[in-house]
Amino acid sequence: MVIMKIPSQAKRVFEGKIFDVYQWEQEMFDGSRQTFEMLKRPDTVQILAIIGDKILTVKEDQPNVKNRLGFLGGRVDAGEKPLAAAKREILEEAGLVFSDWELFKIYEPFRKMDWKIYFYIARNCRKAAEPIWDSGEKIKSKKLSFDKFIKIYSSEKYLGGDFGADLLRIRLDKKKLKNFKKKLFPFS
Amino acid sequence: MVIMKIPSQAKRVFEGKIFDVYQWEQEMFDGSRQTFEMLKRPDTVQILAIIGDKILTVKEDQPNVKNRLGFLGGRVDAGEKPLAAAKREILEEAGLVFSDWELFKIYEPFRKMDWKIYFYIARNCRKAAEPIWDSGEKIKSKKLSFDKFIKIYSSEKYLGGDFGADLLRIRLDKKKLKNFKKKLFPFS
Numbered sequence: 001m002v003i004m005k006i007p008s009q010a011k012r013v014f015e016g017k018i019f020d021v022y023q024w025e026q027e028m029f030d031g032s033r034q035t036f037e038m039l040k041r042p043d044t045v046q047i048l049a050i051i052g053d054k055i056l057t058v059k060e061d062q063p064n065v066k067n068r069l070g071f072l073g074g075r076v077d078a079g080e081k082p083l084a085a086a087k088r089e090i091l092e093e094a095g096l097v098f099s100d101w102e103l104f105k106i107y108e109p110f111r112k113m114d115w116k117i118y119f120y121i122a123r124n125c126r127k128a129a130e131p132i133w134d135s136g137e138k139i140k141s142k143k144l145s146f147d148k149f150i151k152i153y154s155s156e157k158y159l160g161g162d163f164g165a166d167l168l169r170i171r172l173d174k175k176k177l178k179n180f181k182k183k184l185f186p187f188s
Numbered sequence: 189m190v191i192m193k194i195p196s197q198a199k200r201v202f203e204g205k206i207f208d209v210y211q212w213e214q215e216m217f218d219g220s221r222q223t224f225e226m227l228k229r230p231d232t233v234q235i236l237a238i239i240g241d242k243i244l245t246v247k248e249d250q251p252n253v254k255n256r257l258g259f260l261g262g263r264v265d266a267g268e269k270p271l272a273a274a275k276r277e278i279l280e281e282a283g284l285v286f287s288d289w290e291l292f293k294i295y296e297p298f299r300k301m302d303w304k305i306y307f308y309i310a311r312n313c314r315k316a317a318e319p320i321w322d323s324g325e326k327i328k329s330k331k332l333s334f335d336k337f338i339k340i341y342s343s344e345k346y347l348g349g350d351f352g353a354d355l356l357r358i359r360l361d362k363k364k365l366k367n368f369k370k371k372l373f374p375f376s
Contacts, residue, residue, distance in 0.1 A: 109349065
């Protein structure tokens, strides 16, 4: 599938706190024209953080959502590189630093929205500071073994869409599973 | 996870062709307030249509997206019931009618958007008319056997997020696979 892009002639018709709305005149198959619409939001990063022989996962409460299973991460600030955002978020949210990393995949979860999720694997994370949460974050972290991680994050409890589906594909294929484990724990 | 809802005090700050934007003042954990934002779009229906011993799938071209693997379906019009939308869309797009159906699941794919996808299984579909495509649709349909369907729609080719993940979970569990097949083909 070719992912839809906001065309260069599109106009921003609304600028929101998170979401901007773009519109443009699209020529249809019969030559007629229609106003098309797409959204744009800041890209985000997610970090699968490895500490020793465990994977750090989080359950997050936000002011209007409870117990959301996920990963450390957050928005990429304007002008910031995704890797810099990943390093900033993991330090703010968990007080961790890392130098051994891999960009696992870039997800584009929603067809009518310009939004990329940069999904990083950060190996050998080390504690460097105390976490600093902002006023909208309550994060409970949990370290899981590889097997438990795969089980929980490929279950219906994790509403992670495309990453959840990727984990399921990894589970279905012994070779993929072995390679994925090696990616997370290269020296074990 | 508790799905986020647009609270009743939220104001619609933008009305788009597809997407409306809502904002409200949210009390944070520390008592401070921030402007929160969510989107609303029309709900949609998707129909897994059974014809004889096959499943009808589609590859769709839209004016700005090619070869999108999916299902018959479309938007629920204002005031329309989801089932009525499913019946209208399958008739418009494929000239099919059905009377034996099941609501497989309601997906809410995007946390910050009020958007439900009603996913129907329509058994024993019959041809009743010629398809009528609108100016923005080019649909190639393909009838797949159950095994081929499961294989393709649980692969990375189908970017179906949560339904893709559900199919993978069905593939991983022999009992679920048997039950799902029975759901589609109760009399085979």
